[in-house]
Amino acid sequence: MGDAATDAALPPRRIIVAGDARDTFDALVARVATVHGNPNAGPFDGVLVAGRIFPGTEAAQAMQPYIDGAKTVPVPTYFVDADGAEGLEYAHSRAAATAQRGDGSSGSSYTGIEIAPNVFMLDKSMVYDLFGGVKVAAVAGRYDALSYEDASALGKSCAKTNGEVTEDDVREMKECFDEMKKRDVIDILLCRDWPAGTLEVHGREIGREAKSASSTGSPVARAVALALSPRYHFAGSHPFFFEREPYINAKSDPSSSPWVTRFINLAGCANEDSEKWMHALKIEPGSTIDRALLCKIPPDSGPNPYLVQAGAKRRADELQPDWRDDAAKKPKPPPQRPVVGDPDKTVFVRNLNYKADEGAIAEFFGECGELLDVRLATKPENGQSRGFCHVAFKTVEGAQAALERNNASFFGRDIAVEMANERKERQPRAPPQGCWFCLSNEKDLHLVASISGECFMSMDKGGLTAEHCQLIPVEHLPSFVSLPQSAAEEIWKYLQALRMYAETKQQKVVVFERHLELRNKGGNHCHMNCIPVDDDRAALAEKIFKQAAKKLDFAWTKIDPPASAAEAQAAIKAIADEGEYYAVHLPCGSILIQTINKGEKHWMQLGREVISHLIKAPERANWQTCMQDEDAETARTAAFTEAFAAFDPMKQ
Numbered sequence: 072m073g074d075a076a077t078d079a080a081l082p083p084r085r086i087i088v089a090g091d092a093r094d095t096f097d098a099l100v101a102r103v104a105t106v107h108g109n110p111n112a113g114p115f116d117g118v119l120v121a122g123r124i125f126p127g128t129e130a131a132q133a134m135q136p137y138i139d140g141a142k143t144v145p146v147p148t149y150f151v152d153a154d155g156a157e158g159l160e161y162a163h164s165r166a167a168a169t170a171q172r173g174d175g176s177s178g179s180s181y182t183g184i185e186i187a188p189n190v191f192m193l194d195k196s197m198v199y200d201l202f203g204g205v206k207v208a209a210v211a212g213r214y215d216a217l218s219y220e221d222a223s224a225l226g227k228s229c230a231k232t233n234g235e236v237t238e239d240d241v242r243e244m245k246e247c248f249d250e251m252k253k254r255d256v257i258d259i260l261l262c263r264d265w266p267a268g269t270l271e272v273h274g275r276e277i278g279r280e281a282k283s284a285s286s287t288g289s290p291v292a293r294a295v296a297l298a299l300s301p302r303y304h305f306a307g308s309h310p311f312f313f314e315r316e317p318y319i320n321a322k323s324d325p326s327s328s329p330w331v332t333r334f335i336n337l338a339g340c341a342n343e344d345s346e347k348w349m350h351a352l353k354i355e356p357g358s359t360i361d362r363a364l365l366c367k368i369p370p371d372s373g374p375n376p377y378l379v380q381a382g383a384k385r386r387a388d389e390l391q392p393d394w395r396d397d398a399a400k401k402p403k404p405p406p407q408r409p410v411v412g413d414p415d416k417t418v419f420v421r422n423l424n425y426k427a428d429e430g431a432i433a434e435f436f437g438e439c440g441e442l443l444d445v446r447l448a449t450k451p452e453n454g455q456s457r458g459f460c461h462v463a464f465k466t467v468e469g470a471q472a473a474l475e476r477n478n479a480s481f482f483g484r485d486i487a488v489e490m491a492n493e494r495k496e497r498q499p500r501a502p503p504q505g506c507w508f509c510l511s512n513e514k515d516l517h518l519v520a521s522i523s524g525e526c527f528m529s530m531d532k533g534g535l536t537a538e539h540c541q542l543i544p545v546e547h548l549p550s551f552v553s554l555p556q557s558a559a560e561e562i563w564k565y566l567q568a569l570r571m572y573a574e575t576k577q578q579k580v581v582v583f584e585r586h587l588e589l590r591n592k593g594g595n596h597c598h599m600n601c602i603p604v605d606d607d608r609a610a611l612a613e614k615i616f617k618q619a620a621k622k623l624d625f626a627w628t629k630i631d632p633p634a635s636a637a638e639a640q641a642a643i644k645a646i647a648d649e650g651e652y653y654a655v656h657l658p659c660g661s662i663l664i665q666t667i668n669k670g671e672k673h674w675m676q677l678g679r680e681v682i683s684h685l686i687k688a689p690e691r692a693n694w695q696t697c698m699q700d701e702d703a704e705t706a707r708t709a710a711f712t713e714a715f716a717a718f719d720p721m722k723q
């Protein structure tokens with residue numbers, strides 16, 4: 072080994088780092104060509120893609136034009152994820168076709184598998200020397216919670232075939248790093264996955280998406296970042312741009328000074344949300360850079376988040392809120408003020424035209440007598456009229472005159488007028504206002520896919536998948552166990568229908584129900600989350616839920632497949648009684664059940680997070696990431712309703 076101190080300083084390199092480009096490689100190449108040719112920005116030495124550049128199943132189709140020369144890539148472009156077993160197989164076929172040493176080569180001159188001219192897959196977790204002196208540590212593949220937890224030899228070989236990372240990747244990376252010269256510095260750590268625990272400590276105000284990404288991130292990326300102290304760390308697994316405040320690394324030896332790592336997640340290439348997906352870097356290779364420059368600590372730097380003691384408990388406020396929780400919706404609307412006046416002198420008016428505002432209502436009813444107050448009910452989210460109001464008069468006579476306007480036409484609609492106090496007596500069990508699942512509150516009715524007498528099926532808002540739906544009783548009851556048998560049977564019927572529908576798509580349905588006695592909005596309204604999952608992954612459902620339980624220090628009780636809804640209710644009740652519980656209905660029909668004792672800490676998003684890993688989309692654990700606008704939600708509901716029609720019990 073030569074003495075590194077005598078190495079001449081290398082000139083700065085210009086590199087573009089981009090987010091995942093699975094279906095957008097052409098767009099990436101076009102954009103790179105533009106900036107590369109722009110004298111104010113370029114030229115660039117190369118591109119690093121923190122993810123994929125082709126879909127695994129259509130890799131050949133996507134890449135052939137580049138191999139043939141019909142399309143060209145302007146600068147060397149490297150990526151780290153082949154998109155599963157098929158994509159990886161394709162990459163290896165390219166290595167074989169061009170007689171490359173696709174396997175076994177790990178020499179310092181190795182720069183990955185050449186897929187096409189100027190396109191390389193960094194297929195090994197190792198440190199590469201790229202762009203003339205830039206040290207790029209690449210974690211090859213992707214994090215899959217199941218593969219990672221399964222440390223058996225069979226599991227490892229399976230993970231390798233699928234391009235999924237394991238502890239082996241951490242070990243290989245460390246070995247490679249240990250072989251480097253003492254003075255060498257990792258300039259860039261390139262991963263597909265967001266590292267776990269990035270935000271264990273942080274100094275900035277951060278969004279919930281980032282918190283979620285940090286809590287569900289990859290332990291491999293985390294371990295490598297901790298071991299290698301890279302200057303930059305890029306990921307591309309989440310669909311938004313995020314730049315963490317720099318953190319100060321531990322000193323590699325007592326005599327040296329530390330430097331900082333900057334972590335950045337880039338959104339998907341050419342995304343439609345205008346999220347930043349390209350980052351231009353001008354970087355002087357760290358191994359020869361002036362040490363004082365390397366070790367300059369920016370003023371906003373913080374401590375290393377990965378040094379927080381392993382196993383530190385997640386704080387309650389780090390947990391994701393549910394999309395129904397008020398805290399998740401900000402700004403919080405002010406509560407609607409109560410109407411001023413005497414109930415004996417106040418009328419309740421409904422079937423109002425939505426265009427009728429308080430002014431128009433006051434004018435109309437002002438003809439009946441002197442008014443004290445008018446209060447129109449409005450939607451807290453947008454202030455729109457909900458079609459009913461209270462009108463308070465100074466005198467009983469005024470209210471009596473108003474009653475005569477029952478069925479009168481107002482803004483083109485026949486309005487209903489009744490005494491406010493009478494109304495209260497007539498509706499002793501009004502459903503709690505604000506409950507998302509009570510149909511009477513008319514929230515997101517466009518997501519409803521089917522309604523029977525006592526229950527209905529609704530698409531999940533921010534679903535894990537396009538067909539993630541919920542089975543919900545019409546009546547506001549807290550759990551599946553508490554339903555009258557007739558309602559439970561209807562839900563059961565829907566569930567069986569959904570399972571048959573899934574069969575036709577080589578899928579199986581995984582169901583989870585969380586019964587928590589929420590204090591607000593009249594308590595929990597039962598909703599069974601149903602997610603159709605591809606057969607091969609559905610087969611792992613029991614295993615991954617058991618792994619999750621182990622992490623949380625509990626063990627599920629398993630109930631054999633019940634023959635009917637009543638049997639399922641009885642079996643769950645025998646374990647949970649009237650109390651809170653989590654239930655997972657496995658594809659085989661068995662039910663995993665765990666009771667939650669009063670005051671016990673629980674994982675609000677257990678089902679959602681576990682299933683996000685099961686479907687290999689941990690970024691979808693956070694419902695906010697999955698939110699769509701109303702048009703897209705309506706379209707999703709329509710697509711499901713049509714596909715499910717042949718199985719819908721209400722259409723038979």
Ligand SMILES: [Zn+2]
Nearest residue numbers: 506509547596
């Ligand atoms: Zn309800």
